[in-house]
Amino acid sequence: MEEKQYQLSRRAAYTTLIVLSILQLIDFADRSILAISLPYIKNEFSLTDKQAGMLPALLQLGIAIFTVPSAMLADRWARRKIIPLMDLVWSTFTLLTSLATRPWHLFVARFMVGSGEAGYAVAGQTWLSVIFPKSARSRVISIFTMCHQLGLALGLFMGGFLISRTGMWQVPFYFFGFIGLAMAFVVYFLPDYKVSNQNEALFDKAYFRSWGEIFRIRTYVFNMIGLIFLYAGANSIPSWTPTLLMRAYGSGVAKVGMTLGFLGLLTFFSPLGGFLADRWQGRDQCGRLKFTTLLIIVTMPVGIVLWASAGIIPFYLWMVGYGFLLICLAFLHPVTQTIMHDVVPVRVRASAFGTQNFIAQLLGGFTGPLLVGVISDSFRRGIRGLKWGLGASTAVMALTIITMTINMKYYPSDSSKISDVVLAEK
Numbered sequence: 001m002e003e004k005q006y007q008l009s010r011r012a013a014y015t016t017l018i019v020l021s022i023l024q025l026i027d028f029a030d031r032s033i034l035a036i037s038l039p040y041i042k043n044e045f046s047l048t049d050k051q052a053g054m055l056p057a058l059l060q061l062g063i064a065i066f067t068v069p070s071a072m073l074a075d076r077w078a079r080r081k082i083i084p085l086m087d088l089v090w091s092t093f094t095l096l097t098s099l100a101t102r103p104w105h106l107f108v109a110r111f112m113v114g115s116g117e118a119g120y121a122v123a124g125q126t127w128l129s130v131i132f133p134k135s136a137r138s139r140v141i142s143i144f145t146m147c148h149q150l151g152l153a154l155g156l157f158m159g160g161f162l163i164s165r166t167g168m169w170q171v172p173f174y175f176f177g178f179i180g181l182a183m184a185f186v187v188y189f190l191p192d193y194k195v196s197n198q199n200e201a202l203f204d205k206a207y208f209r210s211w212g213e214i215f216r217i218r219t220y221v222f223n224m225i226g227l228i229f230l231y232a233g234a235n236s237i238p239s240w241t242p243t244l245l246m247r248a249y250g251s252g253v254a255k256v257g258m259t260l261g262f263l264g265l266l267t268f269f270s271p272l273g274g275f276l277a278d279r280w281q282g283r284d285q286c287g288r289l290k291f292t293t294l295l296i297i298v299t300m301p302v303g304i305v306l307w308a309s310a311g312i313i314p315f316y317l318w319m320v321g322y323g324f325l326l327i328c329l330a331f332l333h334p335v336t337q338t339i340m341h342d343v344v345p346v347r348v349r350a351s352a353f354g355t356q357n358f359i360a361q362l363l364g365g366f367t368g369p370l371l372v373g374v375i376s377d378s379f380r381r382g383i384r385g386l387k388w389g390l391g392a393s394t395a396v397m398a399l400t401i402i403t404m405t406i407n408m409k410y411y412p413s414d415s416s417k418i419s420d421v422v423l424a425e426k
Contacts (some may be wrong), residue, residue: 008191013131017140018192020124021147023087023187024178027117029158030094031059033172034110035242036159038171045103049385053373055110056239057366062114064362070119076207079123080192084184086123090116091180098170098177102106119354121145126350129341130193135278137341138288141276142334146218146267149330151240153264160257169322210345214352218410219343224356226403227336231364232371233303233397234329239369240390241322247383249312263323264332273331277338285412288342292335293404294396299328303394307387322419339407343414351405368393 008016034041034055042052073082091172093112100106125141132140159172245256273291280287306321337353344352372389379385 008131012191016098016131017128017143018184019190020083020128021144023083023120023149023180024124024144025151025154026183027090027120027178028148029155029176030090030113030117030151030180031056031151032155032238033159033176034059034097035239036156036260037163037169037172038161038243039246039253041106041336044169045106047103049376050370050373051103053239053370053376056235057104057370057373058107058111059114059117060235060361060365060369062111063118064114064366066115066118067122067357067361068351071122071350071352071357072211073141074119074123074126074253074350074354077191079127080188080190082295083120083123083187086116086118086120087180087184087187088116090114090120091184092116092175094173094180096178098173109389118357119350121148122350122353122357124345125337125341125375126353127192128409129349130346134342138274138277138281138335138338139271140274140275141338141341142271142331145334145337146270148333149264149267149270149326153261153267155261156242156257156264157261160254160261164252164254164255167191201379207348210348211351212357214344214348217343219407219414220340220352220356222403222407222410223339224359226400227356227360227409228364229396229403230332230336231360232368233300233394234333234347234368235361235365236368236372236390237303237325237329240372240386244307244310244383244386244390245315245318247386249315260322261318263319263326266327268325269327270330270334274334274338276331277335286408288335288339289404289408289411292332292339293401295328295332295335296401296404299325299332300394300397302328303397304391307390307394310387311383313358339411343411343418345418368396386409416417 038052038055040054041047042049042167070082070086090113093109093116097106097109097113098111107127124144128144129137155172155176158175162171162175163169176336242253242256242260243250245260246253258294260372277288277291280291302325306318306325307323310318340353340356372386372393375389375392376382376385378390
């Protein structure tokens with residue numbers, strides 16, 4: 001039987017995008033409900049700031065460790081099968097977080113939430129990267145990653161609302177855990193593309209040779225190094241901002257959660273960043289790199305000024321600045337990820353993305369929130385310590401500018417070698 005190229009109708013393509021984006025929303029809501037619940041968890045379990053910082057850090061560690069194995073399965077097994085499995089793991093342990101009675105229960109649960117979430121962005125983005133044309137890739141990826149910020153906002157908003165109404169920090173974990181379990185059954189019925197020949201082993205020698213070759217792609221390597229520094233700052237911001245505001249302004253959990261949740265709606269503008277990056281790329285072979293560099297140059301000083309001014313300027317004026325910071329970050333992430341998709345072959349794209357995330361999350365995403373907690377403890381956990389911690393992690397992002405500048409030499413050539421043609425799953 002003649003094999004058919006994987007080409008979806010416009011309706012089927014957008015259906016896949018919508019379903020995967022909704023699941024991304026739930027994924028990140030599961031993460032931010034921890035941030036808004038953190039003061040209550042600290043009090044109940046008598047945790048120090050360093051121990052509290054371990055909770056988001058362990059989630060990032062779970063993501064880092066399991067991203068590569070999950071990505072390899074996404075390259076060699078159907079995404080419509082591996083994604084529901086990941087969803088079942090992270091949603092189950094989101095529910096189990098609410099049942100913790102000892103600190104180590106929390107540590108294990110958050111690590112396992114991260115292990116389940118590890119490969120979802122990888123598998124989801126890889127799936128979307130072949131459904132839509134390369135010229136629109138930043139826009140599509142930005143819609144998907146927009147749900148990253150919207151999910152964080154939804155978790156903060158609903159978490160603050162549910163905790164304030166019930167007085168129980170556990171309720172948000174029940175709420176999002178059950179929704180996540182239901183979504184696993186929806187993804188299974190989406191049309192997928194073929195990953196291997198009929199008689200090919202799950203992990204054959206040709207696959208491993210291709211996987212090893214990704215480190216010869218210079219754009220890929222320098223992009224990954226840049227993300228280490230970027231994640232150190234970007235992952236610390238949502239983890240510690242609610243606590244910073246509660247300490248700096250004496251605000252309650254409901255006010256902070258609902259205000260940050262409302263500001264998270266600004267990420268609806270995220271596709272605009274993807275559109276601008278695509279337009280710039282259409283006119284300049286390094287357009288996406290230049291767009292990313294410009295955003296970091298703007299984002300870093302804005303963040304440092306915000307941390308320094310917390311508790312000094314009025315609450316809602318501070319929130320205006322934070323809203324601007326959120327828009328910049330919402331523009332930034334999808335474009336850096338699009339660069340990776342542009343230079344890696346489809347056959348190993350999920351594995352390449354997973355490897356990139358493993359290294360960047362382990363060296364940047366894991367250490368960033370933990371570094372903030374350590375610095376805060378050194379100042380006896382006051383507002384000053386959090387300001388210095390967040391300022392230090394944000395300043396590290398400047399090193400990403402160097403790697404993006406180096407990549408302007410290699411990106412045009414590496415990108416021009418890649419084809420996105422794949423076959424449909426039988």
